[in-house]
Amino acid sequence: MSELRQSLEQYQGTVSPSATFNAEADCHALSQAMKGAGTNERALIDIIANRSNAQRQQIKLQYKTMFGVDLVKQIGGELSGHFKETMTALFDAPASYEAWSLHQALSNGKEGTLREILLTRANAEIRAIVDAYKRMYNKDLEHEISHRVRGKDFKRMLVSAVQANREELSPQQIQQARQSGIESVIDRNRARQDAADLYKAGAGKMGTDEKTFNAIFARRSYYQLRATFEEYQRKHGKDIAQVVRSEFSGDAEDAYLVLITCIRDRPSFFAERLHKAITGLGTRDSTLIRVIVSRSEIDLAQIKQRYQQMYHRSLAQDVGGDTSGDYKRILLAIVK
Incomplete structure (x- = not known):
């Protein structure tokens, strides 16, 4: 999900540097x-x-x-x-804007924003956000999460996320994956073992061992987790999202579902987030602004494609129909 993930997935923004910049x-x-x-x-x-x-x-x-x-x-x-x-x-510099958004979310109990930012960013992005938060508010983001977020499983996931310690593909592995396919950088044995551990931690016992779920979901790379989901489906005939729905509830369930969507295809998550912001009761303008601005140089081109595929309408059409005046003009100038 960093520039690396981007380079492997070939994602593009809609805004690029002006060639004749002065x-x-x-x-x-x-x-x-x-x-x-x-x-x-x-x-x-x-x-x-x-x-x-x-x-x-x-x-x-x-x-x-x-x-x-x-x-x-x-x-x-x-x-x-x-x-x-x-x-x-x-x-705003991206990390400062996201730190500000998190500060607002923590103050107003907006769990959706916490999930949207902390569970979708690469390690380098998370580290920059943590630094910006400290600089802007003179507070430690992890400490703030520990004291302000309710629900121990959800809190645990966010604390894990701010460690910015997920396994990521190295530049060499990216190169290898490009040449020999993604399978060449995945450990299938580990995927089978993780799938077995997830089964034992959930469907295979009374209650749920949340720590095991968290340890696997928080540490493995997206590609490795995709392989784990495949192995789980192959062995137990169940999609991992179904498993999460039966083992978790509330904010933790929502958080795992965000992660699963991102692991499979991150632009789809943001397309869905925009759709909900636009079609929900009353426009959730801060979400609309935040997603469009923060993805504008990363993967907004793919988000637009997924939006069209998922909802059979263009993102520009829906944004335009839901906003007006200069606010509408600026958003459409970014969405393009």
């Missing part, structure tokens, strides 16, 4: 767009949605250097509502 020219254009009475929102959108996050960081620095003003605060003063939230998100 920070100084952008700063002049942005300053111009906010001059005088009223803001030229379309000019802002045009620039900001067509720059990578790294380029936006350069614009922020250059703007302050040139004009002695914080660009994000200035834009924030000119805008409001969901449009403002989206613009602010686009100017």
Whole structure:
């Protein structure tokens, strides 16, 4: 799921760096767009949605250097509502934005956001989020999870996730998988053993040994876990998601189901997350903004494809039908 997973899966974002990027020219254009009475929102959108996050960081620095003003605060003063939230998100470094999102989620008991961020990121991304959280709030993310999250199984999964210690394929293994197929980097014996341990920890006994489930799900690479799910199905004729549904409930069950979906195909998880944000009662705007912004340079192209396959409508159609004004314009400029 890191750049490595991306390189093996060939995922793409919808936003890429502007080839003709000139920070100084952008700063002049942005300053111009906010001059005088009223803001030229379309000019802002045009620039900001067509720059990578790294380029936006350069614009922020250059703007302050040139004009002695914080660009994000200035834009924030000119805008409001969901449009403002989206613009602010686009100017945040990814780890800072996700740390802020987690802080909001922990304060407001939003378990879905905790799952969406902590159970879908690669080790390097998690480490960056943990560091950003510490820097921004002077608090330890693991400590915050331990004290604020209810439900011991769910808490255990999140604490495991923030260790950023899942097995990941090395660059050599990526190369090998490319040349000889994914089977060449999977340990089938271990997959059979893990499947047997999961059976013993669940269906094969009264009650559930949650620790065994957690140890396997938290440590193995996605590819290794796919093999484990295959072995389980082969031996016991049951899909792993069915197993989880019968062994767990509540937040822990939801967390395992998020992991299983991501292990099999991460863009599908985000497509489903967007669909629920749009079609649920009232739009869950923060989720809509967060998923579109945070996946825009990683796998939003694949998320759009999965959305179309799963719901027979385009993501742009549904986002456009559910939002309005400049907020709609900025989201559609990113979704493309």
